[in-house]
Amino acid sequence: MNLTLRIWRQTGPDAPGALTRYQVSGISPEMSFLEMLDTLNEELILTGEQPIAFDHDCREGICGACGMVINGQAHGPERTTTCQLHMRHFRDGDTIDVEPWRAAAFPVVKDLVVDRSAFDRIIGSGGYITAPTGSAPEAHATPVPKEAADLAFEHAECIGCGACVAACPNGSAMLFTAAKVVHLNALPQGAPERATRTRSMVATMDAEGFGGCTNTGECATACPKGIPLSGISLLNRDFLRRA
């Protein structure tokens, strides 16, 4: 396959950026999108250009490090992470636009790399159950109804990639925040801190400069792990009941 890529290049956080055009050839449909970028980077290094910087690590869709907006869609046309997107979903001769996540709370570090540390601060403000090591009761002391466990798990699958924020026209982190709030609030172990957790995480989310939720649903559509939009409703309910 031969492709034309237009990739966002930006040397640093305060530097101006622009889409730069690259031609790549000999792309195999079996390649992942990141392997296609690897191929381009190998060429760039040998021609003396700086390779394109992008975050990635596990390359099996679970660490949440990778993420770029491909043709206007977070993680591209398939509902998966960028590392699990394969070139067979493109056609020979395609032009592909690649941009970083866009959100005020995710400033660009370089090229396609953005700073998502705001997510960590949201978790730090309440996305945990206070259970210092050694203080735990026997695991079977508190049975957890299967429905609660399943609801918790469904939301705990979030990988923190930030596609929800990138896809949201308001740069809102509601789906991310909801995923953790619902995960922990659904469990009996999380009940004691339910109110403080919900309040505090929403406050941090707001303070980090994310936008508000206008229920467009773009986040859930972009989520590679299928975190449901209904999680936001559950977060809202917990927040309003306990504000």
Add this chain to the structure above:
Amino acid sequence: MSNYLDYRLGADLADTRAPAGPIEGRWDQRRFDAKLVNPANRRGRTVIVVGTGLAGGAAGATLAEQGYHVVQFCFQDSPRRAHSIAAQGGINAAKNYRNDGDSVRRLFYDTVKGGDFRSRESNVHRLAQISVEIIDQCVAQGVPFAREYGGLLDTRSFGGVQVSRTFYARGQTGQQLLLGAYQALSRQIAAGSVQMHARTEMLDLVVIDGRARGIVARDLVTGRISTHLADAVVLATGGYGNVFYLSTNAKNSNTTAIWRAHRRGAYFANPCFTQIHPTCIPRSGDHQSKLTLMSESLRNDGRIWVPSAPGDTRPPAEIPEAERDYYLERTYPAFGNLVPRDIASRAAKTVCDEGRGVGPGGQGVYLDFADAIQRLGRAAVEAKYGNLFEMYQRITAEDPYRVPMRIYPAIHYTMGGLWVDYDLQTTLPGLFAIGEANFSDHGANRLGASALMQGLADGYFVLPATLNDYLARLPTAPVPADHPEIARVEGEVTDRLARLLAVDGDRTPDSFHRELGELLWDHCGMARSDAGLRKALARIPELRAEFWQRIRVPGTGEELNQSLEKANRLVDHLELAELMCLDALHRTESCGGHFRTESRTPDGEAARRDEEFSYAAAWEFTGPGSAPVLHREQLVFDHVHPTQRSYA
């Protein structure tokens, strides 16, 4: 450089920390003997933790809860991304919830035996004891383990073990456990008890007066090199499987932290003990950047076969039953497709070497679910393996319900690592290694669902207890910021980066890494021979020399420069590779993941040689390319009697 092979035998090494006495009481006794640091004084003691995986995340959170000042590092953009997150199967614990005869003693026995009698009994027993506490701790943190309708925890049997002791969270157990540790750590970061440095990579260790007192790290965004001082340094930086380039490790996993520590005096134990996982998706071409593992639970229902005749390129559906070779069922009728990982992997290599492999490059074997679908129905197969089939289809674009899957073994885990005593302290005082970074608990082969157990045991329970003792005995004098050693180590780090940038050659870091990986895979992979290892040992120094002449790293050191990161990690991989091969060459027995073609039973299986090799090989660094010194820790088996494994 041929004198690298002339390693010297140094003094034997022994663990002096495990108390004598009955094995069941040793951990209790050790904790009682350990000195404690007064809670009021803990704030003034700084501990550096490098890495935020299961071991590092758990350790950082727990030490901070105890009141220590923790300074923690990870090269990822967030502590939530460490590669523990990719573990699928589960975590073992001797809870005996199923009343199926499990016990601490049985988990201990299984782990020692599974490790092919190359691990330390005291450590493994402690691991089995702590396993039950881990489950309690994780449930309290809100880890959403699978549950039964009654609300109690579900377990399954895993990796051919006869008891059902594996706790799991669908196929994402590692993710859920890691997020639990990450959340506990995040709480401490927010409280100011842990000072977290993300996107910061440790590049060297600072040793002052014979003790580890800090690290030199590079801020990966700004390129700033800085020194961080502490009273103790904990390495939780994972394994070194990426030395093979293609592995199931994350792309950025690397050996730099433990290798730099090794160069500064910590002994490196059993580097040749690497684990190969039999059910990975085969590579699809030269562009392949990493390999993806699929849970070995697939072997419960899938049948493995290749065409009987070499060079048969017909599509699988056109190969009649009579012309298929179900080679595992044929060779190991008792265990069939469920033989242990190392045996299944080697058998796949053998049939592929005979030219009977399938798929691109002939590097694959079929894992066929046709019989299972016929027997159980498609719905049942889908319920069991649906997500794995989906993952396979996403990557290969082949429908495993209709076409047999193709699988091939891949490097998955490294049992070797920094040598540590019962306290998890390396041979360098003040330097501790936990999780996959140390060599301690798995011997020559790790059992499925035991990596998560070990990482969390080390991080939550073992290290916080033993580190106390070290800190309580350490003189409290802080290191002056202008200590000459700091400038010296910083200078070395800066020089090395500058050298990498200055070569301006004509080869990329990845091209060297691929070449190194192929060399190791061919000669120090699934089967190792004297001739092959010698070949690799001859080639590695050449490759290293070529690297320093031809490497090209664009950009500067004062910015986010991923090529520089790669090249710098590769420098250490190029040195480690040599030690791996030497270790493999010296161990002329086959055991666990280490298979020497010369050491086989009459029927071709791996033959262990206990009389000569019942020891852990701890290597001392003497200089780049110069012959290391071997220190042996003799292994004593008082509770589990070594037997030869047999699966025929």
Add this chain to the structure above:
Amino acid sequence: MGPLPSVFGMALATGTGRRPSTLTTLWRSTVGKKAAMAVSGVVMLLYLVFHMLGNLKVFFGPGELNGYAAWLRTVGEPFLRYGWFLWIARCALLAAVVVHGVAAYQLSRRDLRARPQKYLHQRRQASYATRTMRWGGVILALFIVWHILDLTTLTVNPRGEPGHPYQNIVASFSTWYGGGIYCVAMLALGLHVRHGFWSAAQTLGVNNPRRDRTLKICANLLALVLTIGFLSVPVAVMIGVVH
């Protein structure tokens, strides 16, 4: 702070520290502000249902409608004085409009700030109703001003005869601009309600996966009924059924 308390410092700060009143917490957070929009929106929606039903009296002749309009001023007598009910309703509505508008304005500003840079590769997102909430809201706000000047204060009404709403309505809708403005506004209203009703349910946390479909159907039905009901009057005037 001693060594141990500092470990729990964060928990203290978020857990039991002095915190602002519930209303302040709500208004300051994006979630609470959205809830204020949802509640005020529901208030206006209820009003609109009654308003629409009242409007249909136009089809029963001037006596019926004018009588109904006069009755509205006497509701609650003798407890309330003449016209008081209407003023109370107007005050409540004004409050709802102000809360809805101010919250919308503040949230929109925040949302725009949270996503300062657009994607160069634009892709159609969400439904039309969802994407037009902001401008639709602005159109409706302008319409309300026009509507009051036209049929309440009669300032711009072509006939402007107090106490004769039927005649004023017919006069207004008989002009091309009067009918046109009204029709455009009612279409905007339909779109606004279509997303707004479901969105309010989501924001107030009453949505969940089981109810989602029902709520969306309700939203569509409500939007359709309101739009048709309101549009029937100007259409009837324009085609001469009502004169």
